[in-house]
Amino acid sequence: MTTVQKIKEIEDEMVSATDLGSDAVLSIAGQEYVLVRSTSRQLKAKLAKLRRELLGPTGGGGGWGPRIRCRKNRYSYRGFVGFPSVGKSTLMSKLTGTHSETSEIDFTTLTTVPGTLKVHGAPIQILDLPGIIEGANDGRGRGRQVIAVARTCNLIFIVLDVLKPLGDKKLIETELEGFGIRLNKKPPAILVRKKDKGGIAITNTVPLTNIDQDEIKAVLSEYKINNADIAIRQPNATADDLVDVIEGNRVYIPALYVLNKIDAISIEELDLLYKIPMSVPISSREWMNIDELIEKMWETLNLVRVYTKPRGLAPDYSSPVVLRRGKCTVEDFCSSIHKEIAKQMKYAIVWARVQSMREGRKSG
Template identity: 40%
Template sequence: MGGIEDKIKDIETELKKTQYNKATEHHIGRLKAKMSKLQMDLEMQHKGGGEGFSIPKTGDATVSLIGYPNVGKSSLLNRITDAESEVGNFSFTTLKPIPGTMTYKGAQIQIVDLPGVIENASSGAGRGREILSVARNSDLILVISDTRTTGISKIVNELYKVGIVLNRSRKNISIKKKHSGGIKIYAPRYLNTDSETIINILKEFKIASADVYIRQNITAEDLIEHLRSGTVYIPAMLVINKIDLDPGYEPIGEPGISDFKVIKISAQTGYGIEDLKEEIYRSLDLIRVYMREKSGKIDLERPLVLTSGAMVRDVVRRISREMLASFRYAILSGPNRKFRELRVGLDYELLDEDSVTIISRY
């Protein structure tokens, strides 16, 4: 087991020693690809080891709380959900994931409190890999810190190492493997990663022949992420807790998190909590859809909560399978519609606060 971890450490050391310049560019690209491959292998070894750690998804969306020990993750869970997670003034109070439900604007949002993570969590320290892996299933990650803690970007890096990429989206790359013919790259002119780097990275992933389509500017990292299976892209925010202890606190700009939205709160006094709830709701990009009976009666109490971009089809499917089979058309109306009423089919996109009447064949 130590074998892979040692190899990763060696590459990390070498990367730290190597200055980035034109001459070392390919070497660095290769090292990073190698490391990524090893991390994937490590991930495979650890599969199934998360006994008692996985949390079934419930509600309309899932949000994970990730951070160093003792910053107030459990206090926050207790503040915004119906759950009760143990709080203590020492590290490692929480020993396993604790889920709770936050009800906001009609949406049921699952919040998962996680044990604190430490540096090197991704290589297993303090059951770190398992903890980090729980966050894979989230729709949003809240990186929690407090006014006394530094080194927040290290947590982002630990997540990266288990294949969780924050606040970036998947790049438009496709690779069609072939049996022979070498590597052919189809890429825009402005691409600033040269073909030798691309070929070297592919080689590390044992791809010798393929057509590679790159449809936007990418870095070597983007390609590596694409090749290492199981990379997930999740939006994230930085939450600074215990602001009551230091009301003027500003997080120092650390590379890797400088573009994160920062929300300052106090789980103890309640400061900033309503803003946080609103930001969580907004980042999840949810829409609420109300069902309206043919009589015109609208159920405003219990909206259906869907992800932005959802179609009429998704609503009908939620109601029942039979309804999908007997669907004729839907009537839409709502505050975000230009027309009073709209007659649409299954593949019509819904907007927040639409009311929907479904007309069936029988």
């Protein structure tokens, strides 16, 4: 039985367990219902372990087949993800000036097409990825290769057809979630520390509303973890959050939902689209609302520009060094240019608007 078949079998079993649980609420004692819920959590843990096998090739052999390769620059990636023929390539070509094949047929883009967009003087690298289809995370089409590249991005543009945004949004989120990508989420505030003995010790600084201690132990048992300290500091933590922490291979990436082809809808329909969180309605063909998309991208990336100033000369405003807010120390700045600079530097002079300061390498 293949991994995909095993996943399908467990998903069917989870549906059966859920149905049994809802019947048990009405007709069986509470203790028996807890056992059904616990079984469901164990199935989720098994499902997560099988999903992990799809994250990469195991053992020797051919792996995933032909890979989608691209070279990463120091500004990292922003990738367009979406179903075929939603306008990704048209938007990419107009934003960056890079030719990305476009047509009315599906799967025109067959490999990753990189391009660079300058925003506030800073170069931002963008990737046009091949279209994915439902079942991509299980290996259909080139979905696994496409999503593997998406895991390396620090911002994902999910491009949707404005005529069917919600259905496609849900399908793409499901595909990315199944491949370990968590969109617009922060890592769970859960600590799992394995130890040699002492059993399972669970502490929580917030009430456990969506998971209880029996369910926590059931998930740990599935991973053969019999001795560990578990600290939960996240409100409304779930068994899925615990599985994500145990697996340790999840990536948490911000996403913007780009609702394309707004030239085909009315103003009233456009007002409704703005209610979708983290969304920007545009028309890549008519070049409508692109400025808002670019500004929203810059805001979501949370970037800052740092300019160099040669001794005795004016600052060089033509080529800023781009850093992420929260990682703006002198050492971060030096490492973004070349790792050897940070090792050799003694101090730096930093100008913050109207005043200058002499800073050490750890200073922000």
